[in-house]
Amino acid sequence: MAAIYSLFIINKSGGLIFYKDYGSAGRMDTNDSLRLASLWHSMHAISQQLSPTTGCSGIELLQADTFDLHCFQSLTGTKIFVVCEPSTLHMEGLLKVIYELYTDYVLKNPFYEMEMPIRCELFDVNLSQAIQKDRVPLLGR
Amino acid sequence: MQFFGGSAAAEIAPSPAAPPGTATGLAGNNANMLYIFNRSGVCLLYREWHRPLHTLDAQQDQKLMFGLLFSLRSFTTKIDPTSVDKGNLGVPLLPGQGCSFYSFHTNTYKLSLLESPSGVKVILITHPKTGDMREPLRYIYNIYVEYVVKNPLYVNGTPIKCELFNTNLDQYVKTLI
Numbered sequence: 001m002a003a004i005y006s007l008f009i010i011n012k013s014g015g016l017i018f019y020k021d022y023g024s025a026g027r028m029d030t031n032d033s034l035r036l037a038s039l040w041h042s043m044h045a046i047s048q049q050l051s052p053t054t055g056c057s058g059i060e061l062l063q064a065d066t067f068d069l070h071c072f073q074s075l076t077g078t079k080i081f082v083v084c085e086p087s088t089l090h091m092e093g094l095l096k097v098i099y100e101l102y103t104d105y106v107l108k109n110p111f112y113e114m115e116m117p118i119r120c121e122l123f124d125v126n127l128s129q130a131i132q133k134d135r136v137p138l139l140g141r
Numbered sequence: 142m143q144f145f146g147g148s149a150a151a152e153i154a155p156s157p158a159a160p161p162g163t164a165t166g167l168a169g170n171n172a173n174m175l176y177i178f179n180r181s182g183v184c185l186l187y188r189e190w191h192r193p194l195h196t197l198d199a200q201q202d203q204k205l206m207f208g209l210l211f212s213l214r215s216f217t218t219k220i221d222p223t224s225v226d227k228g229n230l231g232v233p234l235l236p237g238q239g240c241s242f243y244s245f246h247t248n249t250y251k252l253s254l255l256e257s258p259s260g261v262k263v264i265l266i267t268h269p270k271t272g273d274m275r276e277p278l279r280y281i282y283n284i285y286v287e288y289v290v291k292n293p294l295y296v297n298g299t300p301i302k303c304e305l306f307n308t309n310l311d312q313y314v315k316t317l318i
Contacts, residue, residue: 005222024222032219035230039216046209047247050202052173052192052266056249062213064242066223083222 003085004094004131005067008033009102011115012077014041018118022131024083040081044071060092070095078102094130101126172314173250173266177285179298180236180260182207185289186301188310210254210262217242236260243275253278261285267317277317284309 009018016037021028028036044058062069068088071081072095080095080102105123106112112120177186184203197205218239219230228239236258244253246269253274255263263278263285288306289295295303 006220026225032230036216036220039212039230043209043213043216046205047245047252049196050206050209050252050266051196051247051249052189052194053249054194056247059245059247062217062242062245064217064221065240066221067217067240069220083220 003088005083005085007082007098007127007131008037008040008080009118010037010041010079010081013115014038015115017116020127040071041079044073044079072096072099074099097130098127101130171267171271171317173268175266175281175310175314176203176206176262176264177301178203178207178210178262178264181298182211183298184300185261185298188307190311190314206264207262210264213245214239214241244273255279255282257282277313280313281310284313 004022005024006019006021008016011017014037016034019033019037047059048056058073059071061071063086066086067083068086068091069081069083070091071079072092073079078099080098082091082095082098084091101123102118105126106118106120109120109122112118173191174189175186176184178184182204184207187199187203196202214234215230215232218224218228218234218241221240224240228234236256241256242254244251246252248269251267251269251271251274253265253267253271255275255278257263261282263282265274265278265281267274284306285301288303288309289301290297292303295301
């Protein structure tokens with residue numbers, strides 16, 4: 001049902017702290033992913049300036065020809081965004097689940113330094129499980 | 142077909158919208174704003190029907206809008222998961238090149254974009270729960286072709302000042318649900 005291509009987590013200053021690729025065609029090297037994350041951070045901020053009414057909190061969904069991009073921004077400014085197939089359902093739910101995993105396995109980890117790249121094994125393991133649950137129907141293709 | 146060249150009006154500022162609450166009122170007029178840009182970033186048209194918040198002055202706002210769309214296109218071309226060969230970020234893209242987005246939404250508005258092969262961009266800002274606006278955008282582009290491009294007095298690349306175009310556009314936008 002859900003085909004997720006990649007996942008990014010950006011800290012509040014726009015730096016990339018986590019990037020996982022689940023099957024895009026063509027490799028993207030580290031520098032490119034860093035640039036894209038910062039670019040997204042800026043675009044997210046600029047979109048708030050163009051709002052016709054007050055209270056805009058930035059782009060939540062971007063729809064392109066070949067993919068959709070869902071973004072979740074926490075109250076602290078950490079952004080989690082996922083690139084997936086067009087018209088994939090339940091991505092907002094998935095993003096909130098990923099945010100919960102982030103708070104449990106990364107923020108509560110006493111050895112994790114704030115705003116630094118995430119290197120927590122438990123987070124990776126649980127994240128894979130959360131994503132795999134959605135991707136199981138895909139294996140039949 | 143009667144044509145009224147709008148040059149006699151000589152308005153520099155964006156044409157003022159009908160006062161809110163007239164005609165069908167807010168409930169019938171779903172659109173907030175409309176921008177039309179050409180491929181060099183000149184804002185050919187800016188119409189607003191319902192915009193309580195102006196963060197920047199008109200010039201800055203239009204430049205920011207164009208800049209945002211330009212950069213977002215670079216972004217979507219690079220992040221596209223289905224293309225194997227990704228160009229470099231920041232290279233100016235031709236209108237049909239690379240993956241382009243057609244809409245994004247935030248919690249307060251939805252932006253829908255149509256880019257023609259000649260680089261003319263039509264941008265419509267509406268309520269966030271609006272559906273797919275690609276067909277209405279194509280219709281608006283057709284209105285532009287009929288009343289502006291086919292107008293012999295219109296100079297390509299300059300802001301649009303055609304009365305008939307504005308009237309028809311307003312009429313059409315009022316019918317959008």
